[in-house]
Each structure stands twice: as structure tokens, then as C-alpha cells.
Amino acid sequence: MIHLFNHYGTHIDGPLHxxxxxxxxxxLALNHFLYEKPFLMDVPKQPGQKIEPHDLExxxxxxxxxxxxxxxxxxWKIRESSPDVYEKNGPAVSSCCAQYLRDRFPNLKAIALDFVSLASYSDTTDGDLSHQHMxxxxxxxxxxxxxxxxxKNIPSGFLKKAAAIPLFLEGIDSSPVTMWAEF
Structure with missing residues (x-):
């Protein structure tokens, strides 16, 4: 038996989550975890701030x-200096932004974030809705x-390729991943 918390290191939330x-x-097919056209963009945010559609336009x-x-x-810069803030008041993707991503970008298989959760614990209602939209x-x-x-050391822009391979356990909704990127 393996027991892991959902937010255990780098992890992926799948549709059942x-x-x-x-x-x-x-x-899910294995190719859902392999990315041929990954794009990294910088969207600076402070504790509790949300990523909105205008940040991505x-x-x-x-x-x-x-x-x-x-x-x-x-x-990620405050992970070691303020672990409580990092865990409990991170940035978030707003439900409006989650819906924007779903409606506008049909090629996206996944998004990756440098904070603990798509939702900030400072606004779990909007965070739950964000997860549901995504x-x-x-x-x-x-x-x-x-x-x-x-x-930390990945250049902005298009990367050559990336992958995020979860544990393939029966019925699992989220999982730690082994993730890599080539740039």
C-alpha cells in the first residue's frame, strides 16, 4: 500500500481530481504526459495574487x-525562506483564467505552475471552480x-520537449510526477 498526499512535491492533477x-x-494515454511544444512564460505574482486572462493575452x-x-x-523563491507562505498563500489561477485557457487553447494538454496548487488556500471557492473548469x-x-x-534555470519561450510521467496506479486522480524538459 502506498499513501501519498495530493500536494507531495511536483505532482499532476488529472480529470478525476x-x-x-x-x-x-x-x-489516460501515455502521450498525454509527453509534450512536443512546451512554452514557458513569466507571469510575476505575489502571495495570494491570481493569474488572470489579461496576464496571458x-x-x-x-x-x-x-x-x-x-x-x-x-x-518558488520564497519556498525556503517562508515555507508557511509558500504552502498556504501562493498565487493561483483564477476561475476566469481557467475557463479562458479551456475555451481559447484546444492544443493544451497541461499547464505547469511554480507554486503548490492551481488554487490558493486564501480563496478555495474560486480555486475549486478553477480546478473544475480545467x-x-x-x-x-x-x-x-x-x-x-x-x-528556476529554464529559459522563457518554447522548449524542445518535456514530459511529466505520473505513477500509474489504478483509479488515482493525482500523482507525483517525474518531470523533465529539454531546452
Whole structure:
């Protein structure tokens, strides 16, 4: 038996996470975790601030070509100096932004974030809605969410390729991942 918390290191949320009708990670095709056109963009944010659609619009042309969107807020810098703030009051992706990503970018298989969760514990209501939009509760299809990713030394722009391989355990909704990127 293996028991892991959802937010244990770099991890991926699949469709079943926040969507009772979604697929578990072990039912997704392997190619859903392999990315041929990853794009990394910087969106600086402070504790509790949300990523909104206007933060992404300037790079929308690039995002539309990507299959993985990596968003680097710089929040990783406080991981060691303020672990409580890092864990409990990180940035978040607003529910409006989650819906924007789902509606505008059909090529995205996943987004990756340099903070603990798509949702900030400072606003769990909007965070739950963000997860539901991303993971297909209100519209067919989904965008997986890769959280707590170290993007420290990766250049902005398109990367050559990337992968985020979860543990393939039966019925699992989220899992730690082995993640790498080539740039």
C-alpha cells in the first residue's frame, strides 16, 4: 500500500481530481504526459495574487501553438525562506483564467505552475471552480494541472520537449510526477 498526499512535491492533477466523471490518470494515454511544444512564460505574482486572462493575452499566439504551458511566477523563491507562505498563500489561477485557457487553447494538454496548487488556500471557492473548469467538469475535454514545478534555470519561450510521467496506479486522480524538459 502506498499513501501519498495530493500536494507531495511536483505532482499532476488529472480529470478525476475535482471532476467525479473524469478519467483517472491510469486511463489516460501515455502521450498525454509527453509534450512536443512546451512554452514557458513569466507571469510575476505575489502571495495570494491570481493569474488572470489579461496576464496571458500578450502571449496568446504562442500559447495557441503549445501543448504544455509552463507559468513561472517567481514564487518558488520564497519556498525556503517562508515555507508557511509558500504552502498556504501562493498565487493561483483564477476561475476566469481557467475557463479562458479551456475555451481559447484546444492544443493544451497541461499547464505547469511554480507554486503548490492551481488554487490558493486564501480563496478555495474560486480555486475549486478553477480546478473544475480545467479538469472538464463543465465542458468536454480537460487540461491536466502540474503543480509545484521547479523552473528556476529554464529559459522563457518554447522548449524542445518535456514530459511529466505520473505513477500509474489504478483509479488515482493525482500523482507525483517525474518531470523533465529539454531546452
Amino acid at each position: 475535482f471532476n467525479p466523471n473524469g478519467s483517472s490518470l491510469d486511463h 500578450e502571449k496568446a499566439t504562442y500559447i495557441s501553438q503549445a501543448d504544455l504551458l509552463l507559468i513561472r511566477t517567481g514564487f 479538469l472538464g467538469m463543465y465542458k468536454n475535454g480537460f487540461i491536466c494541472i502540474i503543480e509545484d514545478v521547479n523552473m
